[in-house]
Amino acid sequence: MTELRIPLAGVIGSPIAHSKSPQMHQFWLRENGLSGHYVPLHVGADDLEGVLRTLPKMGFVGANVTIPHKERALAIADEVSETAAKIGAANTLVFGADGHIFADNTDAYGFIANLKHGAPQWRASHGAACILGAGGAARAVISALQDEGVDQIYLTNRTQSRAEDLSQEFGGNITVVPWAQAGDVIGDLGVLVNSTSLGMTGKPALEVPLDALQAKTAVTDLVYAPLQTNLLKTASAKGCPTVDGLGMLLHQGVPGFERWFGVRPKVTKALREALLS
Numbered sequence: 117m118t119e120l121r122i123p124l125a126g127v128i129g130s131p132i133a134h135s136k137s138p139q140m141h142q143f144w145l146r147e148n149g150l151s152g153h154y155v156p157l158h159v160g161a162d163d164l165e166g167v168l169r170t171l172p173k174m175g176f177v178g179a180n181v182t183i184p185h186k187e188r189a190l191a192i193a194d195e196v197s198e199t200a201a202k203i204g205a206a207n208t209l210v211f212g213a214d215g216h217i218f219a220d221n222t223d224a225y226g227f228i229a230n231l232k233h234g235a236p237q238w239r240a241s242h243g244a245a246c247i248l249g250a251g252g253a254a255r256a257v258i259s260a261l262q263d264e265g266v267d268q269i270y271l272t273n274r275t276q277s278r279a280e281d282l283s284q285e286f287g288g289n290i291t292v293v294p295w296a297q298a299g300d301v302i303g304d305l306g307v308l309v310n311s312t313s314l315g316m317t318g319k320p321a322l323e324v325p326l327d328a329l330q331a332k333t334a335v336t337d338l339v340y341a342p343l344q345t346n347l348l349k350t351a352s353a354k355g356c357p358t359v360d361g362l363g364m365l366l367h368q369g370v371p372g373f374e375r376w377f378g379v380r381p382k383v384t385k386a387l388r389e390a391l392l393s
C-alpha cells in the first residue's frame with residue numbers, strides 16, 4: 117500500500133526567523149481545511165543546492181526563497197519561468213516528484229495585485245510611474261508595470277548607475293532621474309512607488325520632496341514596517357489613494373500556495389489581522 121504523503125513547503129533564507137510566510141501559509145492551510153505544513157528553513161549559501169536537491173525526497177512540494185538566495189536559486193533551477201528570468205531572481209519553487217525544480221517569481225504579481233486591490237481606480241493609462249529605488253524589489257516593480265502597459269517610467273536611485281543598468285536591461289520607456297531631482301518628476305504621475313528600504317523602522321527617512329504630488333496619483337510603499345510609512349501618511353493627507361506594502365507580501369504568496377496545495381487562497385482582512393497581531 118502506498119503511504120499518503122502530507123505535502124510540505126517552506127521558506128528558505130538566512131536569516132529567516134522574522135519571515136511572515138510560515139504564519140501566512142499555515143493560516144491558509146487551516147482556513148481551507150487542508151493537510152500540509154509550511155516551515156521556516158534556515159539555509160546557508162553553501163548548502164543551498166544540496167538542500168534544494170534533498171527537499172523533494174523528503175516530501176516537499178515546493179518552497180519560497182528569500183534573501184540572500186533568490187538569484188542563486190534561479191541558477192540552480194532546472195526550469196525557469198519567463199517572469200523569473202526577466203526579473204533575474206526566483207522567489208517561488210515548485211518541485212516535481214522526480215526532484216525537478218521549477219523556479220518562478222511572484223513578486224511582480226504580488227505588487228500589481230496589491231496595487232489593484234488597494235487602489236482599484238488606478239489604471240496603467242492614468243500616466244507615468246515613478247519608482248524610487250533600483251534594488252531587487254525594483255526589478256519586480258518595473259516588470260509588473262511594463263507588463264501592465266505603463267508607457268513611461270521614471271526611475272531614480274541613490275546610486276544612479278544601478279538605475280541606468282536596469283533601464284538598459286528592461287528597455288522600454290524608462291527615464292533615469294538623478295536622485296537629487298526625484299521631486300521634479302513627482303507632479304504628474306499615475307503611480308509613485310517606494311522600492312527603497314528608506315522609511316523602514318531602523319532605516320533613514322525617505323526625504324524625496326513630495327510638494328508637487330497630486331491627489332490623482334496612487335502611492336504605494338513596499339516597506340511594511342511600519343505599515344503607515346511617512347510617505348503614505350503624506351500622500352494620504354494630499355488625498356492620494358495609498359497602498360501599503362503588507363498586501364504585496366500577501367499577494368505574492370497566492371500562486372505558490374495554489375501550486376503546492378491545490379487551492380487558490382484568498383487575501384482577506386482576517387489574514388492581514390492575523391499577521392499583524
Ligand code: NAP
Nearest residue numbers: 249250251252253254274275278311312313338361364365
Ligand atoms: P535592495 O536590493 O537591498 O535595494 C535597496 C534599495 O534601497 C536600493 O535602491 C538602495 O539604493 C536604496 N537605499 C538603501 N539605503 C538608502 C539610503 N540611505 N539612501 C537612499 N537609498 C537607499 O533591497 P530590495 O530587496 O530591493 O528591498 C527594498 C525594500 O523593499 C525593503 O525595505 C524590503 O523589505 C521591501 N520589500 C518589500 C516587499 C513586499 O512584499 N512588501 C517585497 C520585496 C521587498 P542604492 O542602490 O543606492 O544602495
